[in-house]
Amino acid sequence: MEWNDKQKKILDIAEELFAINGFDGTSIRQISKAADINVAMISYYFGSKQKLLQAIVAYRNTGFREEFEDIIVTELSYLEKLDQIVSLVISRIHKNRRIYKIIHFLHSNNEHNFDFEIYNAQKKENFKTLKDFITNGQKEGSFVEGVDYLLFASNLRGAYFSLYFNKSLFMSVLDLKDDTGFEKYIFSNLIPHVQRTARAVLTYNPKKNKK
Amino acid sequence: MEWNDKQKKILDIAEELFAINGFDGTSIRQISKAADINVAMISYYFGSKQKLLQAIVAYRNTGFREEFEDIIVTELSYLEKLDQIVSLVISRIHKNRRIYKIIHFLHSNNEHNFDFEIYNAQKKENFKTLKDFITNGQKEGSFVEGVDYLLFASNLRGAYFSLYFNKSLFMSVLDLKDDTGFEKYIFSNLIPHVQRTARAVLTYNPKKNKK
Amino acid sequence: MEWNDKQKKILDIAEELFAINGFDGTSIRQISKAADINVAMISYYFGSKQKLLQAIVAYRNTGFREEFEDIIVTELSYLEKLDQIVSLVISRIHKNRRIYKIIHFLHSNNEHNFDFEIYNAQKKENFKTLKDFITNGQKEGSFVEGVDYLLFASNLRGAYFSLYFNKSLFMSVLDLKDDTGFEKYIFSNLIPHVQRTARAVLTYNPKKNKK
Amino acid sequence: MEWNDKQKKILDIAEELFAINGFDGTSIRQISKAADINVAMISYYFGSKQKLLQAIVAYRNTGFREEFEDIIVTELSYLEKLDQIVSLVISRIHKNRRIYKIIHFLHSNNEHNFDFEIYNAQKKENFKTLKDFITNGQKEGSFVEGVDYLLFASNLRGAYFSLYFNKSLFMSVLDLKDDTGFEKYIFSNLIPHVQRTARAVLTYNPKKNKK
DNA sequence: GATGAATGAGCCTTCATTCAT
DNA sequence: AATGAATGAAGGCTCATTCAT
Numbered sequence: 001m002e003w004n005d006k007q008k009k010i011l012d013i014a015e016e017l018f019a020i021n022g023f024d025g026t027s028i029r030q031i032s033k034a035a036d037i038n039v040a041m042i043s044y045y046f047g048s049k050q051k052l053l054q055a056i057v058a059y060r061n062t063g064f065r066e067e068f069e070d071i072i073v074t075e076l077s078y079l080e081k082l083d084q085i086v087s088l089v090i091s092r093i094h095k096n097r098r099i100y101k102i103i104h105f106l107h108s109n110n111e112h113n114f115d116f117e118i119y120n121a122q123k124k125e126n127f128k129t130l131k132d133f134i135t136n137g138q139k140e141g142s143f144v145e146g147v148d149y150l151l152f153a154s155n156l157r158g159a160y161f162s163l164y165f166n167k168s169l170f171m172s173v174l175d176l177k178d179d180t181g182f183e184k185y186i187f188s189n190l191i192p193h194v195q196r197t198a199r200a201v202l203t204y205n206p207k208k209n210k211k
Numbered sequence: 212m213e214w215n216d217k218q219k220k221i222l223d224i225a226e227e228l229f230a231i232n233g234f235d236g237t238s239i240r241q242i243s244k245a246a247d248i249n250v251a252m253i254s255y256y257f258g259s260k261q262k263l264l265q266a267i268v269a270y271r272n273t274g275f276r277e278e279f280e281d282i283i284v285t286e287l288s289y290l291e292k293l294d295q296i297v298s299l300v301i302s303r304i305h306k307n308r309r310i311y312k313i314i315h316f317l318h319s320n321n322e323h324n325f326d327f328e329i330y331n332a333q334k335k336e337n338f339k340t341l342k343d344f345i346t347n348g349q350k351e352g353s354f355v356e357g358v359d360y361l362l363f364a365s366n367l368r369g370a371y372f373s374l375y376f377n378k379s380l381f382m383s384v385l386d387l388k389d390d391t392g393f394e395k396y397i398f399s400n401l402i403p404h405v406q407r408t409a410r411a412v413l414t415y416n417p418k419k420n421k422k
Numbered sequence: 423m424e425w426n427d428k429q430k431k432i433l434d435i436a437e438e439l440f441a442i443n444g445f446d447g448t449s450i451r452q453i454s455k456a457a458d459i460n461v462a463m464i465s466y467y468f469g470s471k472q473k474l475l476q477a478i479v480a481y482r483n484t485g486f487r488e489e490f491e492d493i494i495v496t497e498l499s500y501l502e503k504l505d506q507i508v509s510l511v512i513s514r515i516h517k518n519r520r521i522y523k524i525i526h527f528l529h530s531n532n533e534h535n536f537d538f539e540i541y542n543a544q545k546k547e548n549f550k551t552l553k554d555f556i557t558n559g560q561k562e563g564s565f566v567e568g569v570d571y572l573l574f575a576s577n578l579r580g581a582y583f584s585l586y587f588n589k590s591l592f593m594s595v596l597d598l599k600d601d602t603g604f605e606k607y608i609f610s611n612l613i614p615h616v617q618r619t620a621r622a623v624l625t626y627n628p629k630k631n632k633k
Numbered sequence: 634m635e636w637n638d639k640q641k642k643i644l645d646i647a648e649e650l651f652a653i654n655g656f657d658g659t660s661i662r663q664i665s666k667a668a669d670i671n672v673a674m675i676s677y678y679f680g681s682k683q684k685l686l687q688a689i690v691a692y693r694n695t696g697f698r699e700e701f702e703d704i705i706v707t708e709l710s711y712l713e714k715l716d717q718i719v720s721l722v723i724s725r726i727h728k729n730r731r732i733y734k735i736i737h738f739l740h741s742n743n744e745h746n747f748d749f750e751i752y753n754a755q756k757k758e759n760f761k762t763l764k765d766f767i768t769n770g771q772k773e774g775s776f777v778e779g780v781d782y783l784l785f786a787s788n789l790r791g792a793y794f795s796l797y798f799n800k801s802l803f804m805s806v807l808d809l810k811d812d813t814g815f816e817k818y819i820f821s822n823l824i825p826h827v828q829r830t831a832r833a834v835l836t837y838n839p840k841k842n843k844k
Numbered sequence: 845g846a847t848g849a850a851t852g853a854g855c856c857t858t859c860a861t862t863c864a865t
Numbered sequence: 866a867a868t869g870a871a872t873g874a875a876g877g878c879t880c881a882t883t884c885a886t
Contacts, residue, residue: 022316024235028881038847043882104376105233105316120380127384150384151370151404158369159362161376165315169331173338173361193362200415201408238855249872254857444738446657450860460868465861526798527655527738542802549806572806573792573826580791581784583798587737591753595760595783615784619834626833661877671851676878678849 003059007045010035015056019098022105023053053102057119060099064092064122068129078142082202083195085133086156090191093160094183104161127153134202143202152201159194160186214270218256221246226267230309233316234264261325264313268330271310275303275333279340289353293413294406296344297367301402304371305394315372338364345413354413363412370405371397425481429467432457437478441520444527445475475524479541482521486514486544490551500564504624505617507555508578512613515582516605526583549575556624565624574623581616582608636692640678643668648689652731655738656686683747686735690752693732697725697755701762711775715835716828718766719789723824726793727816737794760786767835776835785834792827793819 003011013035017026028049032039046052071084093100103119130153137143163170167182176182214222224246228237239260243250257263282295304311317325341364348354374381378393387393425433435457439448450471454461468474493506515522525541552575559565585592589604598604636644646668650659661682665672679685704717726733739747763786770776796803800815809815 022233022235024233027879029879039881040847040883041845044846049881101316105312116379120383123377123380124384147407148400148404150381151374151401154373154401155366155370155405155408158371158373159366160369161372162365162369163362165372166334168327169334170361172331173335189359190362190365193359194366196415196417197366197408197412199417200411204407204411204415206407206410239857240855250856251858251873252871255870260856444655444657446655449858451858461860462862462868463866466867471860523738527734538801542805545799545802546806570822570826572803573796573823576795576823577788577792577827577830580793580795581788582791583794584787584791585784587794588756590749591756592783594753595757611781612784612787615781616788618837618839619788619830621839622833622837623830626829626837628829628832660875662875672877673852673879674850682877 003055006035006037006041008059010037010042010045010052011056011059014052015060015098015102018053018056019101023049023102028052054115057099057103060096064088064126065129067092068126072133078137078140079199079203081133082137082198085130086195086198087191089156090160090186090194093157094164094186097160097164100161101164137202144205146206147202152198155201156194156198159190159197163190214266217246217248217252219270221248221253221256221263222267222270225263226271226309226313229264229267230312234260234313239263265326268310268314271307272329272333275299275337276340278303279337283344289348289351290410290414292344293348293409296341297406297409298402300367301371301397301405304368305375305397308371308375311372312375348413355416357417358413363409366412367405367409370401370408374401425477428457428459428463430481432459432464432467432474433478433481436474437482437520437524440475440478441523445471445524450474476537479521479525482518486510486548487551489514490548494555500559500562501621501625503555504559504620507552508617508620509613511578512582512608512616515579516608519582519586522583523586559624566627568628569624574620577623578616578620581612581619585612636688639668639670639674641692643670643675643678643685644689644692647685648693648731648735651686651689652734656682656735661685687748690732690736693729694751694755697721697759698762700725701759705766711770711773712832712836714766715770715831718763719828719831720824722789723793723819723827726790727797727819730793730797733794734797770835777838779839780835785831788834789827789831792823792830796823 010031014026014031017031017034020026021030028042029039031052032042042049042052046055067088068085071081071088074081074084076084103116106116127150131149134143134147134149134152138145163186170176170185171182174185176185221242225237225242228242228245231237232241239253240250242263243253253260253263257266278299279296282292282299285292285295287295314327314330317327338361342360345354345358345360345363349356374397381387381396382393385396387396432453436448436453439453439456442448443452450464451461453474454464464471464474468477489510490507493503493510496503496506498506525538528538549572553571556565556569556571556574560567585608592598592607593604596607598607643664647659647664650664650667653659654663661675662672664685665675675682675685679688700721701718704714704721707714707717709717736749736752739749760783764782767776767780767782767785771778796819803809803818804815807818809818
C-alpha cells in the first residue's frame with residue numbers, strides 16, 4: 001500500500017497520539033487537528049479509526065530480516081555477532097517503541113478485533129532467524145546448549161520494555177532530564193548491559209554452579 | 212483504606228476491564244453492569260473513574276518487601292536465594308499483570324494526570340532491596356562486580372512483560388490452548404529460564420570472553 | 423410554622439445559596455454540606471427542595487406593615503414621613519435582597535409551580551398602605567394629584583433593584599471595594615437620591631413645565 | 634459575529650428558555666428539542682452552553698447609542714428630548730427584557746464565570762451618553778444641579794424591572810389578561826409615569842421644599 | 845477529492861429522592 | 866430522629882461516522 005504525503009502525515013501523527021493516549025484515548029478529531037486535515041478525511045482515507053491503526057502497523061513493517069542478514073554474513077565471531085544483533089534488536093524496538101506500545105496493549109485481548117496476522121507473521125519469521133543463528137552457534141561450539149531461543153529473545157526485548165514502560169520512574173531514579181537523556185541511556189547503558197547478559201546466558205554452564 | 216465486599220467486587224472487575232480494554236476503553240457503565248451495581252455507586256464509592264483507578268493500584272499495593280525478606284533470612288546460598296527471588300518477582304508480576312498492564316500504559320505519558328507517587332515509591336523501595344541483596348552477594352564473593360542492578364531488575368521483569376504483551380503470538384507459537392496453559396508455561400519454562408539468566412549474569416566474567 | 427435551630431440554619435444557608443446560584447443552580451448537597459447536615463435531612467424536614475424554597479419565603483415574612491404604621495403616627499410632615507418611608511422601603515428590600523432575587527426570578531414564569539399567594543397577598547397589603555398614605559397627603563395638600571401610586575412604588579423599589587442586579591457593574595463604575603462599600607453606597611447615596619425623587623414626583627406640577 | 638438562520642433560531646429559543654427557567658434550569662436538550670435541532674449541534678455551533686449564553690448577549694448587542702444620538706440632534710427642547718430618551722430606554726429594556734432577566738440573575742454573583750465585559754462596556758458607554766446629555770442640560774439651564782446621573786439612570790431602568798419582576802402580581806392587581814395587556818400598560822402608563830418622574834427630578838429644587 | 849454540517853449513541857458525573865436501619 | 870447507601874434519571878459534552886454539496 002502506497003500512501004501520499006497527507007496520508008503519511010496522518011499515519012505519523014496518529015501513531016504518536018495512539019502511543020501517548022491510547023487507541024480509545026485518541027479521537028480522530030485530535031488527529032485531524034494535529035495533522036491540520038479535515039476530520040472526515042480520516043474516515044475517507046482509511047475507512048475507519050480501526051483501519052487507520054492497522055495501516056500504521058503495516059506502515060512500520062520494514063525489513064528487520066535484511067539488517068539481520070547483513071550481520072550474519074560478516075566475518076565476525078559469534079559473540080561479536082551476538083553483540084551486534086542485540087544492538088540491532090534494541091535499536092529497532094526503540095525506533096518503533098510507539099507502535100509496540102500500541103500493539104502490546106491490544107495484543108493480549110482483542111476487544112477491537114484487530115488483525116495481528118501481518119505483525120505475528122513477521123515476528124515469527126524473526127524468531128526463526130534468531131533460532132537459526134543460535135543453533136548454528138551451538139553447533140559451532142560458541143554457544144552452550146539448553147537455551148530456549150524464544151525466552152532468550154523475550155529477555156532481550158523485555159529489558160527495553162521494562163524500562164520504557166516505567167519511563168518516568170526510571171527517569172526520576174536515573175536523574176534523566178528529557179527524552180534525549182533517556183535515549184542516551186538506552187544506547188550507552190542498556191545495550192551494553194543486554195549484550196553482557198546475552199553473552200552470559202549463551203556461554204553459561206549451569207552444571208558448574210549447582211549451588 | 213478498607214473496602215467492603217461490594218467495593219472489592221468493583222475493584223476486581225474494574226481492574227480486569229481496564230487491563231483488557233484500557234482506561235479510556237472501559238466505561239463505568241461496563242464496570243457497573245459487570246459488577247451488577249448501579250452506575251452512580253462508582254462515583255459514590257470512589258469519587259470518579261480516575262480515582263477508581265488510583266484505588267485499584269493502591270488495592271494491589273501489598274508487601275512485596277516482606278516476602279523478599281523471608282527469602283533473605285533463610286540459610287540458603289546466594290545463588291539459591293537468587294532463584295527464589297526470581298521466582299517471587301515473576302510470580303508477583305504475573306499475579307498483578309493486569310494492574311501492570313494498566314500502569315505501563317499510563318506511565319510513559321500522563322494525559323490523565325494520574326498520580327504515580329505510591330507506585331513509584333514502592334518500586335524504588337523494591338529496587339533498593341534488590342540492590343542490597345546484590346551488593347551483599349558481591350561482597351561475599353558469590354556475584355561478580357560490574358552488574359547494574361537497575362538494568363538487571365529490568366531484565367528479570369522484562370522477560371515476563373515481553374511474553375505477556377505478545378501473549379496471543381506466543382500462545383500461537385507455543386501451541387498453548389488457554390490462560391491456564393500460558394500460566395503453566397510461565398512457571399515451568401519462563402521462571403527457570405530467568406533463573407538461569409540471573410545466575411549467568413551475576414556469575415559471568417566478561418573478561419574471560421573477550422571474543 | 424416554627425423552626426428549630428437546625429432548620430433555621432438550613433433556611434439561612436439555602437436562602438443565600440439560592441440567591442447566589444439560583445434554584446436550579448443550587449443542589450441540596452451543597453446546602454447540606456454548607457449547613458453540615460445530612461443530605462437526607464432536607465427532604466426529611468421540608469419534604470422537597472421545592473417546599474424548602476416556599477419555607478424560605480414564608481420564613482422572611484414579617485411585619486412591614488407595623489414599621490410603616492410607626493412612621494405614619496408620628497407628628498412629622500408628609501414630606502418628612504415620605505423620607506422615612508423611602509428609607510424604610512429600601513432598607514427592607516436591601517435586608518431581604520436575597521429572597522427578592524429568588525422571587526423575582528421565579529415570578530414572571532412559573533415553571534416550578536411555586537405558590538406566590540402569601541407573597542402576593544403581603545405585597546398587595548403594602549400597596550394599599552402606601553396608597554392610603556399618598557391619598558391622605560393629596561387631600562391634605564402636601565402631594566400633587568395625578569400620581570399613580572403603583573408606579574410610584576415601582577419606582578422606589580426599582581431604583582434599588584436596578585443597582586443590585588447590576589452590582590458588579592456599579593461596583594466597578596463607583597470603585598466600591600466590597601459588599602460593605604456597596605451597602606454604604608445604598609444608605610449614603612441611593613436612599614437620599616430616592617428621597618429626593620419621591621419628593622420631586624409628589625410635588626411636581628407637570629402643567630408648569632409644558633415644554 | 635454573523636449567525637445563520639438555524640443558529641438564530643437557537644439563539645432566540647435559548648434566550649426565551651433561559652429567561653423562563655434560568656440558565657441552570659434550562660437544559661441544552663430542552664433547547665435542542667424546542668428548536669428541533671440535534672443536541673450536539675449546540676456544542677458544535679457555540680462550543681458550550683456557557684458560550685451559547687455569551688452569544689445571546691452579544692446577539693442582542695445593538696446600537697442603543699445610535700438611536701440615542703438621533704434624539705439628541707433634533708430641535709426639541711431638553712425636556713422633550715428627555716421624554717423621548719425615557720421612551721427609548723424603557724422600550725429597549727422591554728424588548729430585551731429576557732436577556733436582562735438572565736443577566737440580572739447572573740450579575741451579582743458569578744458562579745458560572747460568565748464574561749460580562751461586553752455587556753459592562755456597553756452599559757458604561759450608555760451611562761456616559763446619558764451623563765453628557767444631563768450635563769449639557771444643566772449648563773443650558775434646563776435641568777437643576779445636584780442630580781446623580783447614575784442613580785437617575787437606575788431609577789429610569791428600575792421602574793420597568795420592578796414591574797417586570799413582579800409581573801404576575803401586577804397583572805393580578807391591574808387586571809391585565811395577558812402579555813399584550815402587560816405590554817400596553819408599559820407603553821400607556823409606565824412610560825408616561827417615568828417621563829413625569831424624570832422631568833420632576835431634573836427640575837425639582839430641593840431647597841424650596843425643606844419640609 | 846474534499847469539506848462543513850449533521851447525527852445518534854455514548855461518555856462521566858451529579859441530581860433529588862427514597863430506602864433500610 | 867437521623868443517616869449512609871442506593872437509585873434511576875438527567876445533566877453537558879464528545880464521539881466516530883455519514884451526509885450533502
